[in-house]
Amino acid sequence: MNTQKKSTQKKRRFNLYAMVWRTPIIVWQLLFFVGPLLFMIAMSFFLVKNYRMIEAFEMKNWIKMFSKNYFWDSYYLTFGLASLSTIIATVIAFPASFALAFKVSDNVRRWVIFLLIIPFFTSYLVRIFSWYVILAESGVINAMLSYVGLGPYTMLNTMFGTLVGYMTLCLPLVVILQTFSLANVDKNLIQAAKNLGCSPIKTIYSVIIPLAKTGLIVAALFCFILSFGDFVSPYYLGGSKPPTLPILIIDTTKSGQQWPRAAVVAVVMMATLITIAFAALALAYKKRASR
């Protein structure tokens, strides 16, 4: 009985210790994520009269937004652009990450990662505005193309401009995450594949990618989340034409201060991202079936 009591006490002390470390992050999540999320959901049922929000529980906002074609147009556009951004960023980043993980020295890798982090020191908005000078019809790219008799091409206020903005936002992060993931692949397994006659290409997709799958999917997921919620690129480089969901939130609040309807859009965005995140993480951590 004394042994049992000691064991229970030891277990209780152990749990208390764990809770001390867990509590700050739990409190943080409750205060700055769960709480605001719950308030946003509640706000989607409020009404607005004379530019003031009134607490209510009405479905009007949901019915209004869901019945509008422009809401669904924006939704599919935003989802499509974010998906495209994810695919492009993943494909572009992979060769760079592969080279950083397997082909360069540790010193070069450190410096390149440092250079990839530097853009985050500057304002994203300023970086987007700097693309005006480069992408404009009278900008740097068209000027260079004119020397070889090409152009001018319209790059600003197009989906191409939006995607350039998304790459500005996401690509450095995707490269960094992919690099860390690839660098953690056991090099002995790669060597074993080569010894067993695997070609380099087959080694990549049969050995390296499956082993780095978790990191690659997480990198893609970050890109999707950032692109899906970005307002700056579609507005300033895409010309808000057509508007994505973040732009629709701004438009909805600008006229009549319809925060409850903006909350509907935001809740739909959150639900989409949570679903995508769970699906991606389930795929990332899914164990391979043994043969």
Next chain:
Amino acid sequence: MSKKTIFKPSRRDVLKYSAAGAAATVLSTPFVHRTWAQTTEINMLAWYGHGEADIVGAYEEANNVKFKPKYYAGGDNMLALIAQSPPGTYDVILSDGEFVQQLNAAGYIDELNPADYNFDDMLHEDFTNFPGHWAAGKLHSVMVRCGHLGVSYNTNAVSAEEAASYACFWKPEIQGKVGHFDWHLPSLGMMSLKNGNGAGLWDLDDAAWNAVQETTMSLRSQVGGFFDYGGTFNSLKNGEMQAMCGIGDWITGVLEKDGAPVASVVPKEGGIQWTESYCIGKGSDKADQVKHFIQYMTSPEGQVKSAQMAAYPGFAITKGGRKLLNEVDPKEAQRTGQVDGMANDPITLIKEGRIHYRDIPQQQSLEDWNDFWSEYKNA
């Protein structure tokens, strides 16, 4: 301590109490001094630029005040900021003329004394009795500046003759190069004028409203983008947009002064006037200072500053302001037609009936117009 000691202090006591007295004097003096120099903060709610040094700098220095501006873009945004703030948050409010009646109806602004303002100096009687500024014979707002919206264009892409009509926005050569200022009110107002609604441009029945929507949708294939304040400047300046709907000289004037090949004109279908007026925020404890500031802004000096505002120029609305502008900046006066007798004199255009004051829709709600605007952007 004995009485004897109090009335006959020792040398030590004298030194002790003298030092304490001197310290108290020295420590309190800075507080007294700081009180004398304390600057009055005036909270301002306005369009961008009205709280900047080029407008208020001289006034601040002369009157020991400091403006703390909160900027908005669009009347709806202004109303929402006020609605969500406690009474007295904003001492001075610069409102679009058409929103003053809503400010008043909601009880956000104070009544003004007409005798405090020099209405006799206004260039047009409408500026004294601007719609919505008076309610039941009581004054609630004083107009301080205005400007005209029409066709804004790149002079290398659109000729002056073409720009004489809103039809130039449909010019095939500028497909994909027509921009919109991202606010439904001025753009849809222009489409209404294009449809020939004239003075009734805001008072549309169902048939007229449907027609405006059709006309607007027909422009969609020409549109290169929807821009905020900064994006509008950028896209006109770098030539991405060759024409812009929903703006006027308040944007192109700044670019023109910088040498950009852009201009704005009031086309034959008519133009829209934006009007800005100052009000005193309800609950403000600085009403006297705000009154003094409004008097300054309607004085010749204030009117010239307003006309030359770096953020966006406007018209002087007083005779004294126009006279002083012609003396100190004849080039700007000429550029904007603020010279008596010029063909594009804004006052002449108003008298000819070519200018229509911007208003809110009468038979539809702002929500209806905004809903259509969202559909249009998504088309």
